[in-house]
Amino acid sequence: MKTTIKLLLAILLVPILINTAVHAQEDAADLMKKSHLAFYYAGDDGLAEVNMKIVDKRGKERVKEFTMLRLDQVEGGKQMYYTYFRKPSDVSRLTFMVHKTPDGSDARWIYVPSVDLIKPISADDKNSSFVGSDFSYEDVSGRHWSEDNHTITGDSTINGRAVTVVESTPIDEGYKGFAKRISYIDKENLLPLLERYFDNKGNEVRQFTADKIEDVNGITTLVTRTMSDLKKNRHTTIDFVNIEYNIGLTEDIFTERYLKTPPREFIK
């Protein structure tokens, strides 16, 4: 008798559980989408002067300075990036351009002024390091929310702010960037305050932290962020200064013409 009731209950409950699980996943994906848009697609375009500091395990610092332009062609979809390097001096005036396609492969070009050379870069690996830092190309322009399965696992607080905890696993089994990621999304501004990356053995290998958030022209912006490599015991901090949004960038700026001659109206 008891087992029959249990069985009945189980049969009745399973659809409900599945249903809530599906809803939870949808909610999680929706949250990650909103977070992604708030983080990587703020405004229609943007400009920032970037100070990057790479600190190795001995505390030795390397500094890179560059200006970055971004244009969103499709909200949550295609984007164009333009980077003008100032420091260190061996890469000064070098320019770099990415046409990002979230569900395809990106196109990248580099222009080396000392030899007047434009070179397309074979860009297969989004997990490769961005200019030798702890940020990968994917970290800089964002990993699209649709590439992972997301589950909300609870609530928490980070530095006194209420966050939603989301666990993400890559849909593509061959993906090498991480096996699991836990994101702590600010309930109010939707920005990730903390991201913990785990390898397939369950070890935490990388950590992303939002260090400083400011209001820039009405858009809540992450101005300082750090990516730590916990295995190599090193980290990279990126500081955005002089941020501007909706400055009227157009697609023609992200072409070879401007790769050779940086647009002075945006890159001072």
Add this chain to the structure above:
Amino acid sequence: MKKLLLIISLIAMAAMSASAETYLDGFVQGLYGARLDENNPTATEHTASETRLQMRLQHFGDNAEFFSRTDFWYDAADSSEYDFELREAFLKFRLGSNFDFKIGRQILTWGTGDLIFINDVFAKDYRSFFVGRDDQYLKAPQTALRIEYYNSVGAFSVIWTPRFEANRIPTGRKLSYFSPMAGDIVGDGYYFMAREPEAKIENGELATRFSRRIGNFNAAGYFYHGFYKNPVGFDPDAGVFGMPIYPKLNIYGASVRGSIAGGILWLEGGYFDSRDDRDNNNDNIPNSSISTLVGFERQIANNLTANIQYQFEQSEKDDGVEYTDDMNDARTRHLLTSRVTKLLYNELVTLSGFVFYSPDDEDAYIRLSVAYKYTDELNMAIGGNIFTGTDEYTQFGSYQRNDNIYLKFTYGFSN
């Protein structure tokens, strides 16, 4: 006089860099190269022993930009003198919204090849390339006017170089070469000289390109009107023994480059119209020829990129001559190249290898280097240049006694 110029330019740079729209940066570099072949007949013991200062100055006006790149160096290997070169000094501005101008001394590059040049007819400096100087020194400057016109159809470029600028090739001072006249590899006492085209308006160089994007690819067509950049011709009536010359040349070419199969593919070709020997009956002037190139590059592992290239060249047959198989082989050349680049330690160490190999000429040129970014300012490199060839008269066989290793320290600075 030279000294005065140098001092004035240094002061001018320092003064200008004080204002807000001016940037001053550059590097100091020591390069020391030792030859590996005891029997190299060159004038100098070392392939390089130099201290170099490069100063870059950039100034922005309201609608124009000025940029200069000046090298000062002391050459302890050969002349024991300081010298300088204005590698770049140009002004750049936009006219309307479609025209870009770049006027003055400048480094110019186009085409798709990796260290193989078909439609890139801008001056090369092999004297620098073979002794371990930075990649930028492979390109020699030209004093030119560049006009680029952009519209929705594509980009049209015209480069006019009023005074012919030859390639800088080994002369026997620091690098030996094969002399067909001497029938041997020569160096000291055989300072190589060639007669350049006279400085007349009609002897300028005109290089044009039209390029546009088609899907994932960039396609371009080229036309060049000028001269062979190497002294491949000979004027028997010049001087007492005759003299090498730069024969007249037109090039008609095209290229395509784009991403495919997770990598970059490029194809380029050109027809070299030897204007002084269109009938193919002058033995002192090369016959017209074709040159084609295909290359592919991709990342093959984490921080490991490799490419391969294949080039095929064939010159036209001499007029009225019956060609045997051997003779046909002699007018063709196959060249294979490969570049492998590996980045280590968070991109602080770069291992690089580049091989040129011609199976039919049976010669090869290998470039190897290890570079380490010790700090943001200080970069150290060690490398080597190895030439080998069955025969002495082939492209790389000609330089086979110039094997060298070098050590290079670079300190970069900026304001």
